[in-house]
Amino acid sequence: FGVIGVCGAFVAPVSGRFTDRSGARPVVLGGSLMVALSFLVLWAGGTWSLVAVGLGVLLIDIGMNGALIANQTRAYALVPGARGRINTVLFTTLFVFGALGAFAGSQAFLMVGWPGVCAVGLVFSALAVLVAARDRHGPAAPI
Structure with missing residues (x-):
């Protein structure tokens, strides 16, 4: 699965362009949709198919990395002279909500098993899709 994870690194320049x-x-929306799709794949076949797990991991990796690059571009355009501080806020937020998602997923696993983990991931990624779809900001300014 480490080899599958490398695919996210190849997404970064494409996502940036x-x-x-x-x-x-559109990049954040597409990435969020890809993550939501990944949880559907994992829910459908993640308990019995290694191919489904591989595909789900690939979709999560590509979707998350693509959305991250787009969000970084947007955040850096806010105050070009404050990239370090903006990056600190962006990644602190990312890690805090990632930890909350991991906690929710682990609690769901304890309660209902793998389908619960997938349901939590699907709900959170669906929320990300809704937020991205409602976003009315124009394109990020070039860095």
Whole structure:
């Protein structure tokens, strides 16, 4: 699965170019949709198919990395002279909500098993899709 995880690194330049051309919103929306799809794949076949697990992990990795690059572009454009501080806030927020998601997923696993983990991931990624779809900000300014 480590080899599958490397795919996210290849997404970064593609996501960056697409964000520069089209703005952050479609990239964040596409990444969020990809993560939601990954949890559907994992829910459908994650308990019996190694291929489903591999595909789910690949979709999560590509979707998360693509959305992250787009959000970084958007955040850095806010105050170009404060990238270090903005990056601190961005990644602190990312890790705090990641920890909350991990906690919710582990509690769901204790209560209902693998389907609960997938349901939590699907709910959180669906919320991300809704937020991205409602975003009315224009394209991020070039860095």
